[in-house]
Amino acid sequence: MRRGSNQLRLADYNQAVVLELVRRSRGVSRADLQRESGLSSQTISNITRRLIDEQLIRESTPGGSARGRPSIPLVTDPDGAYSVGVHIDPARLTVVLLDLAGEVRLGRQEHTPQVTDPSEVTAFIADTVHGLITEAGVDRARVLGLGIAAPGPLDADAGVLLDPPQLPNWRDVRLGADLREATGLPVLLGKDVTAAATAELRASQETSNTFVFLYLGSGVGASVVLDNQVVRGTTNNIGEVGDLLVDSDAEQLEWSGRRGGLAAACVPEALVLQAARVGLMPLPDLNDYVAVDDACSALCARAAEGDAVAARLLRRAAHRVAVGLGVLVNLLDVPRVVIGGPLWDRLSPAFLPVMGDLVARELVAARGVEVQGSAVGDRVAAQGAAELVLDQFLAPRASALMVGRPARGDG
């Protein structure tokens, strides 16, 4: 019994190893797979036949340059499986359908419903997900699951939002269970910043990735990638940097955030409060995240159009954010900072040209740091949530095997 069960797991594991090698390549021959996996030629032959039968991979057209009989490259079959990623920002709901090749097949951004009952948001998400799958016209049975990227703190294992400051009334909401029931899909809950870092890491062209990801949306957060590994934190709640002090002389805003903190420096609510204070615009309803987000868009647009007061306000925000980034880089000694999230498109014209120099000024060691905008764009967290679902279902899990034993034998 025991032995049989181990062998079954080994076969599954080896199949997952091979699928992973195909997913991470742009076309790989059976000989390559044999070399990279250490599995026998017969095992590779069996596994690839099974993966082709299951429509998870397919044979592609051989290149013509090599001598002799060209080897047939195996590639992922994009329609073999899908996942859906949802990013719940308090103002913007982003939903993407990802295919097995890691491409976004269809994406959508909606206003997050400004309601007091979280179940209305859950229902809205379920409807949006359903609509997206239908509109994409893909086989629903091949949608592996639903990944949710949400503000923390959260209990990822239980699928519960604990008490996110960004989502009032969402105390102890069983988002995982509720969405599973509403959609019929397995649900994976993760933190917005972690999901964003995951997508950014996958999109990177570098072989070695160590960076801090600064997330700017209705809230601010950070995540860390060390040597191509996304750091999640012991309770999956990495990156709460809103209270990090960045300006001792900052004004006291009429809100709950810490005076002089990173959140007070750059989240839409704080920027809008600052703008209203200097008479740039009337104050929107601060309980309405969409109204705040729209007001922030207006502020950024005015700065882009040359309004000196608006531009100065964003310049000050950039200085403060740079102090915060300096703290993170000084602490973690990373060579790169990536900034993204739903707010980034609007702030980047003011931030990106100056941020590298501003952060460099904060550094103790003269090591230099590169500051970049997200390569993925403002759906980065939704995409990362969808990628985490594909990984959850498809990636080989060493934990399922005995540690220290190489995976061998015929699959």
Next chain:
Amino acid sequence: MRRGSNQLRLADYNQAVVLELVRRSRGVSRADLQRESGLSSQTISNITRRLIDEQLIRESTPGGSARGRPSIPLVTDPDGAYSVGVHIDPARLTVVLLDLAGEVRLGRQEHTPQVTDPSEVTAFIADTVHGLITEAGVDRARVLGLGIAAPGPLDADAGVLLDPPQLPNWRDVRLGADLREATGLPVLLGKDVTAAATAELRASQETSNTFVFLYLGSGVGASVVLDNQVVRGTTNNIGEVGDLLVDSDAEQLEWSGRRGGLAAACVPEALVLQAARVGLMPLPDLNDYVAVDDACSALCARAAEGDAVAARLLRRAAHRVAVGLGVLVNLLDVPRVVIGGPLWDRLSPAFLPVMGDLVARELVAARGVEVQGSAVGDRVAAQGAAELVLDQFLAPRASALMVGRPARGDG
């Protein structure tokens, strides 16, 4: 040629694997080694014979409880190899001799010479190291090397101190080369906080270790251990947290540090400046780290004796340090903070009883955090530097082998 070279490296690698298994155990049988390494019985037999011949391991007394013929436990031979660790704090120089069992055989703490020429300090270190080895009466040929823990920023690979704010006049000092020449020993340079975290990790009784180490000495620094791995930073300069803002309303001190920063909250120079300002003591010569350190000792002693002003000053320092630790815990989501370094013995009576609660107040997620004093004590960085030398010379290096291939074959 190529093949032969690989086989030689494989044999060395396997020997290092076995030695590592013995070092990390409290006695392990040949059968255990075979199981844990995956190597053949014959290979284990060959390797252990060689390690015994080289006096790196020895046979210990079998326990009596098992049935049948008791297996002979193999243990490290403490006298098989040694390393020396030196911790250069600007005020205190700590030197330890570590044996192969990881025990400190002999340790010494001296005042760091307050001289403008770094070469005088280098000569003093070399003399101290020589004296320690002589006093311990160990075989000098078995001292593998010298580990140096120093304040950053530094270039660990080149063995050069770049421009440490804590060590004026030490700009671009080639400490590695100079000490190698002066002692005849291979030298490994590392950052104080990294060395401290290494020793703390080794001393831990936990199987899973994720923590932030806060280093308190003439300067303040931090290091991070994630899943039993010491994070070093891309340039080996992790943990520059002195500029981290912890008190927006802090007084302006007559020094070069950032107003309201973590260094201004807790390093001896800042504490002594604060004490002098409220009339507790005259100001020592601030260019003399030893004098500053002694004045700080006097301040801590007065607080311990019940002086209300001194106690209040340290209480305020504890509050500020807690804000800084809150930032680190909120960012990294670690369950534990360990505080140590040469200043810790003096601050812990004021800090330790209150720090857990103070940090908990700063946390966004109600996850709780444990705050502990170093289990190693104030020679933690010197000990860590010595441990890094043993690792450098003895630990198996996967990078020396092809990735993905298990190490097999007869060693």
